Amino acid sequence: MKTYRIACIPGDGIGKEVIPAGQEVLAALAAARGDFGFDFESFGWGGDWYRRHGAMMPADGLDALRNKDAILFGSAGDPDIPDHITLWGLRLKICQGFDQYANVRPTRILPGITTPLARCKPEDLDWVIVRENSEGEYAGVGGRAHQGHPLEVATDVSMMTRAGVERVQRFAFKLAQSRPRKKLTVITKSNAQRHAMVMWDEIAREVARDFPDVSWDKELVDAATARMVNRPASLDTIVATNLHADILSDLAAALAGSLGIAPTGNLDPERRYPSMFEPIHGSAFDIMGRGLANPIGTFWSCVMMLEYLGEDAAAAALMSAIESVTANPALHTGDLGGKAKTVDVTRAVIDCLAAGVNGNRRAA
Ligand code: IPM
Ligand code: MG
Numbered sequence: 001m002k003t004y005r006i007a008c009i010p011g012d013g014i015g016k017e018v019i020p021a022g023q024e025v026l027a028a029l030a031a032a033r034g035d036f037g038f039d040f041e042s043f044g045w046g047g048d049w050y051r052r053h054g055a056m057m058p059a060d061g062l063d064a065l066r067n068k069d070a071i072l073f074g075s076a077g078d079p080d081i082p083d084h085i086t087l088w089g090l091r092l093k094i095c096q097g098f099d100q101y102a103n104v105r106p107t108r109i110l111p112g113i114t115t116p117l118a119r120c121k122p123e124d125l126d127w128v129i130v131r132e133n134s135e136g137e138y139a140g141v142g143g144r145a146h147q148g149h150p151l152e153v154a155t156d157v158s159m160m161t162r163a164g165v166e167r168v169q170r171f172a173f174k175l176a177q178s179r180p181r182k183k184l185t186v187i188t189k190s191n192a193q194r195h196a197m198v199m200w201d202e203i204a205r206e207v208a209r210d211f212p213d214v215s216w217d218k219e220l221v222d223a224a225t226a227r228m229v230n231r232p233a234s235l236d237t238i239v240a241t242n243l244h245a246d247i248l249s250d251l252a253a254a255l256a257g258s259l260g261i262a263p264t265g266n267l268d269p270e271r272r273y274p275s276m277f278e279p280i281h282g283s284a285f286d287i288m289g290r291g292l293a294n295p296i297g298t299f300w301s302c303v304m305m306l307e308y309l310g311e312d313a314a315a316a317a318l319m320s321a322i323e324s325v326t327a328n329p330a331l332h333t334g335d336l337g338g339k340a341k342t343v344d345v346t347r348a349v350i351d352c353l354a355a356g357v358n359g360n361r362r363a364a
Contacts, residue, residue, distance in 0.1 A: 003037040004309055007068040007274070011046040011090065013283025014293035015074020021295040021346040022072055022302050028350040029318055036311060041068075045090055047078030056089030062097045070305050071276040074298075077283035088140070091278075095133055098273035100266035101164065102171045103131035104304070105249045105280065110296075111327035113257035113336065117229065120255075124233040127252055128179070130172040131245030133266055135164045136196075138242040160196040160241070165203045171269055172239035173211040179237060184216040187224050187240035187248065200241070225251060253280055260294030260335035261326075263301035265308060275308055277301040287334070291341045294333040296322060299349060321352035 006026075010019035023040055030037050043064065045057040056076065058064075065071055076090045077083060094100070107129065109115050109122040117125075139159040146152045169186070176184035186204045190197035201218065208216055219227060221244045227234060228251055240248060253262035262280035279297030287293060299322050306315035325331050325348045332338025333345060 001035065001037060003039050004069040005039045005041070005067065006305075007065050007071045008040050008042045009045055009071060009090075009094075010042070010074040011076045011283065012048075012078050012086070013075055013285050013288040014281070015046070015076075015283055017288070017291065017293045017342050018279060018295045018298040019072060019074040021342055022298040024346055025295075025299055025318070025349055025353070026302055029314055029353050032353050032356075033314055033317070036314070046076055047081055047086065050078070050081055050085070050089070056086060057093065062094065065094065065098075065274060068274045069309060071274050072298075072302070072305065073276050073278035075278070075281065075283040077285075079285055092138065092140075094276055095266050098268055098276070099134060100268045100273070100275055101132065101134040102168055102267045102269055103133035103245070104175070104265045104267060105129040105131060105245070105252070105262065106300075106304070107249075107252040107256045107262060109256050110261060111323050112329060112332070113261065113326055115255055115257055117232065117255055120232050125256060127232075127235050128175060128237050129245050129249050129252060130168065130175060130237065130239040131249065132164065132168045132240070132242050134168075134242075135159055135161060136242035158193075158196060158241075158243075160199065162199065162203065165200050166207060167269075169204055169207045169239055170210075172237060173207055173214055173216070176214045176216070176237035177211055181236045182214045183236040184214055185224070185235055185238045186216060186218050187221050187238060187244050188218055189221050189244070191220060197241075204239075221248070224248060228252065228255060249280065258294065258335045259297075260333060261296045261300065263297055263304055265301070265304040267308065275305075277305040277308075291343060292334050293342050294335050295342050295345050296326065296333075317353065317356055318349075321349045321356060324352050325349050 008019050010016040026038055050056050076086045107127045109125050137158040141157040141159045142155040144154045188197050188201050190201045253259045259281045264280050266276040268275055279301055281297055303315045303319045331340045331348050333340050
């Protein structure tokens, strides 16, 4: 029986609530199916670690993760530590250290969830955003000089490489090709950003030649926000730079009903390193420690992880359990306007999994 080694990094805030919930659900799924197992190892890195050790994770922390099959990550962010330290010290250290260059963000309106878009039917919104996850605006290139003086200067340089752009666009074309509509929208801003974004467009045209069956178009990032709201059905797979996709994916999650639901995978498609799966929401200090967090974003991230591990049947079983739980408004957490707690949603998903597997066994 295959046992997957999973590193769990709850991080900060509600990450400490949703990641244990994710582990419970994965363990229940494995127990119900009986054909694979999980060996979880938890790492207490994040804000508390920083207070004790002056760093968000140990200097050799990546070595502890290197041999895992996947990483399940909660969130990083602490009211007492500057955001750029929590981000660069943990999440980006892992994403960039393991060259997880493709960040995949699926968005759908799940059963029982209402979109703020009055005229949008659930089937009109079925997107996957591919975010360049290793360079661009998050390259970390830049600096400050004359600090504290009137002539202080600061730069953040968006750095794009031909290889970096090509690999993520190739990934996005391939993903688009695997989806029923075979449709890709390349987000750009080459009207204003006349160097790197022009190269980005040129590379899209080149890569597209290898995917003649994928229909693709180009959209400026500002116009893309309006299109997501006004013509959601005109989009399917979307590829964008690190920062553009960061912004578009929050809009996407809100249009699909809540940030609490949205999942993501930070993938190394070449599988040289473990990939990392996480809910898109942050540490949400306003509700932390009260059992109010929506664990669905984590559960859906677990579905992505299972798909990545090749456990497609288990992934489908978990996704259908999630969907039958979201369909019941009595099981909605506060972000969805409901009163359910993290444990209620977790228990319901676990019950569903057990019922589903027994149902299957009876049918077989
Ligand atoms: C995301 C988040 C992060 C980002 C934050 C926490 C720095 O918003 O994953 O989308 O901007 O990358
Ligand atoms: Mg974001």
